Amino acid sequence: MFKCEQCPSVFAVKRNLVAHQNKHAGVRFPCTACPLTFSYKTGLNKHTKNIHGIVNVPARLRPMTAAPITAQPVPAQQVQIAPQIFVPDAPAGGSNMLTEDEICMNAMDEFEDTG
Numbered sequence: 420m421f422k423c424e425q426c427p428s429v430f431a432v433k434r435n436l437v438a439h440q441n442k443h444a445g446v447r448f449p450c451t452a453c454p455l456t457f458s459y460k461t462g463l464n465k466h467t468k469n470i471h472g473i474v475n476v477p478a479r480l481r482p483m484t485a486a487p488i489t490a491q492p493v494p495a496q497q498v499q500i501a502p503q504i505f506v507p508d509a510p511a512g513g514s515n516m517l518t519e520d521e522i523c524m525n526a527m528d529e530f531e532d533t534g
């Protein structure tokens with residue numbers, strides 16, 4: 420039996436005692452996917468498996484990009500329709516000068532009148 424020197428806890432397995440003593444020493448096991456920390460590695464493993472769905476993998480086998488999967492919002496395809504721009508026939512300022520279109524119209528009127 421392995422007895423903790425700092426509390427009455429007794430452990431049958433030495434590594435359990437070591438893990439327990441780490442708790443006394445303030446050693447925490449941080450979660451790789453969220454800011455939580457745990458006193459025991461088993462607690463961390465249980466957390467990562469239950470909360471994040473991550474099965475405990477040895478660190479050396481863990482892929483480098485072990486980032487939590489976050490849902491990326493897909494931007495909706497927005498079809499932009501160009502607004503109809505209405506250009507006034509007469510130029511601003513009240514000018515008496517005729518635009519090219521008006522000159523053409525006048526010419527056609529004269530043509531029809533004489534035809």
Ligand SMILES: [Zn+2]
Nearest residue numbers: 423425426428
């Ligand atoms: Zn203890």
Ligand SMILES: [Zn+2]
Nearest residue numbers: 450452453455
């Ligand atoms: Zn976590």
